[in-house]
Amino acid sequence: MTKPRVMIDGYNLALEKGTGIATYARNLSGHLSELGYPIDLLYGVRASVGKNALLSEVGFFDPSTRALKPTEVIKRLATSPLGTTARQVPITGKVIARHVPGGLPKHERIFNFRNLFTISRWHFRTYGQFMQTSYDQSADIAHWTYPLPIKLKNAANIYTIHDLVPLRLPYATLDNKREFLKTVRKIADKADHIVTVSEVSKRDIVELLGVDERRVTNTYQAVNLPSHILNRDEDEVRNEVASIFGLEHKKFFLFFGAIEPKKNIGRIIEAYLASQVSYPLVIVGQLVWKNANDLRLLGVPGGGKKTDVYDPTVGHVTRSASIVRLEYLPLSLLTSLIRCARSVVFPSLYEGFGLPILEAMQLGTAVITGSEGANPEIAGDSAIVVDPYDVNAIAQAIRDVANDDALMRYYEAEGLERAKLFSPERYAERLDSLYTTLK
Numbered sequence: 001m002t003k004p005r006v007m008i009d010g011y012n013l014a015l016e017k018g019t020g021i022a023t024y025a026r027n028l029s030g031h032l033s034e035l036g037y038p039i040d041l042l043y044g045v046r047a048s049v050g051k052n053a054l055l056s057e058v059g060f061f062d063p064s065t066r067a068l069k070p071t072e073v074i075k076r077l078a079t080s081p082l083g084t085t086a087r088q089v090p091i092t093g094k095v096i097a098r099h100v101p102g103g104l105p106k107h108e109r110i111f112n113f114r115n116l117f118t119i120s121r122w123h124f125r126t127y128g129q130f131m132q133t134s135y136d137q138s139a140d141i142a143h144w145t146y147p148l149p150i151k152l153k154n155a156a157n158i159y160t161i162h163d164l165v166p167l168r169l170p171y172a173t174l175d176n177k178r179e180f181l182k183t184v185r186k187i188a189d190k191a192d193h194i195v196t197v198s199e200v201s202k203r204d205i206v207e208l209l210g211v212d213e214r215r216v217t218n219t220y221q222a223v224n225l226p227s228h229i230l231n232r233d234e235d236e237v238r239n240e241v242a243s244i245f246g247l248e249h250k251k252f253f254l255f256f257g258a259i260e261p262k263k264n265i266g267r268i269i270e271a272y273l274a275s276q277v278s279y280p281l282v283i284v285g286q287l288v289w290k291n292a293n294d295l296r297l298l299g300v301p302g303g304g305k306k307t308d309v310y311d312p313t314v315g316h317v318t319r320s321a322s323i324v325r326l327e328y329l330p331l332s333l334l335t336s337l338i339r340c341a342r343s344v345v346f347p348s349l350y351e352g353f354g355l356p357i358l359e360a361m362q363l364g365t366a367v368i369t370g371s372e373g374a375n376p377e378i379a380g381d382s383a384i385v386v387d388p389y390d391v392n393a394i395a396q397a398i399r400d401v402a403n404d405d406a407l408m409r410y411y412e413a414e415g416l417e418r419a420k421l422f423s424p425e426r427y428a429e430r431l432d433s434l435y436t437t438l439k
Contacts, residue, residue: 004037005037006039006143008143010042011025011148012145013025013105024145024221025105028145030106034106038108039105041109042142046067054092056089083133086112089110089111120148130150130186131150138153141435144157156192158438160194162201163374165262168350193217197220197352201353222422222427222428223359224424225362237336247324247340252340253272253280255283257348260287266294267388271392272395277399278402279402281322343365343367343398344365346369346375349373350372364412368398369384369385382411
C-alpha cells in the first residue's frame with residue numbers, strides 16, 4: 001500500500017549547531033523514510049530559489065545570504081493573505097554538504113521559500129491567521145515540528161507541541177508569551193491533530209489549552225545515536241577524553257545542554273561545590289539567555305572565556321576551581337564525554353521530554369535528574385531522582401555516586417535497560433500508528 005507523502009518543516013534543521021527540536025525533526029524524517037513514507041523538507045532559509053540551478057543550490061547552503069529587510073517584510077505582508085509558494089531546491093551534489101551536522105535529513109525533495117517562517121510570524125501578528133503555503137505536487141500530511149503559525153494547503157496539518165514551558169515556567173524562557181499562547185491556542189482550535197512527546201506534556205496541552213485528549217497523541221521520542229558512535233572501542237574513547245580534555249574515565253561529573261534558567265545550572269554548580277567531591281564537574285552548553293547569572297559561581301564574570309589548551313575552533317573553555325565549561329562540542333566528542341562520565345547531572349526544572357537523560361542511559365552512564373516535568377516519567381526507577389529546587393538533595397546525590405562504585409554501576413545497568421523502551425523500533429511503531437489514523 002502506498003504511504004502518504006509527508007512534509008517536515010526545516011525551521012530548526014537550518015540552524016548551524018542545531019537544537020533538540022532539530023534532532024527531533026531529523027529523527028522523524030529518518031524513521032518515516034524507513035517506514036516507506038516519501039519525505040519533503042520545507043525550509044525558510046534566506047536564499048531565494050531562482051532559475052539558475054547552481055546558484056539556487058549554493059544559496060541554500062550559504063549562511064551569509066543577506067538578512068530580511070523591513071521593506072521586504074512590508075512587501076511580503078501585502079501578498080501573504082494570498083499564500084506563499086515554495087520552490088524546489090535542486091540538490092545535485094555540486095555543493096559539498098558534508099559540513100551539515102549528520103548530513104541532510106532523509107528526504108526525496110527539498111523546498112524553500114525565502115524567510116518563510118519569519119514572514120509567517122509577521123503575517124500572524126498582522127492578520128491573526130495562520131499563513132498558508134504550498135508547492136508543486138505537495139504532501140498529503142504536513143508535520144510541523146514546532147508551534148509555527150503556518151499551514152500547508154490541501155494537506156492534513158499536524159503540529160508537535162513539545163511542551164508548554166513558556167506558560168508553565170514563564171520566567172524561564174525568552175518567548176513572547178502572548179504570541180506563544182495565541183499560536184498554540186490556534187493550533188488547539190484548527191490543527192488536524194497534535195503530537196507531543198510525553199504524558200506530562202499531553203496533560204498540559206489538554207488542561208491548559210482545553211484540547212480533547214483524543215486529538216493529542218504522545219509518541220515519545222527515540223534514542224537514536226549512530227552505530228559508529230555506539231560501537232566505538234572503549235579504550236579509544238577513554239584515550240580521546242584523556243588526551244583532549246585531561247579527564248579520567250569515570251572520574252568526573254557532566255552536564256550537557258543549553259545554559260538557560262530551566263536547566264538549573266546555578267543549583268547544579270552550587271550543589272557540586274557543596275558536595276566537596278574530588279571529581280571535576282564538566283559543563284557543556286551554550287548561553288541562550290540574556291545573562292549568565294547561573295554561571296556566577298564559576299568565578300569568572302558572566303561566564304567569560306579564558307585561554308586554555310582546548311582547541312578554540314571547536315569550543316571555548318572556562319575553568320574555575322574543579323569546574324570545566326565547554327561552550328560547544330560536535331556529537332562525536334560529546335558522546336565520548338558522556339560515556340566516560342561518572343554520572344550525568346540533569347536536574348532540570350521542567351522538560352517536555354528530557355532527551356539527555358536517555359542519551360546518557362543509552363551510552364551506559366548513570367543519571368541524576370529532577371522530579372519535575374517529564375524527567376521522572378522518562379527516567380523511571382533507572383536514575384537518581386531528586387527535587388531540582390533542593391541544593392542539598394542534588395549535592396547528596398553527587399556525593400553518593402562519587403563515593404559508591406556499586407551504586408554507579410547499578411544505575412549504568414538500569415539505564416541501559418530503560419533506554420530500550422525508547423528504541424527506534426518502538427518509536428517507529430508509534431509514528432506509523434499515528435499516521436495511519438490520518439490517512
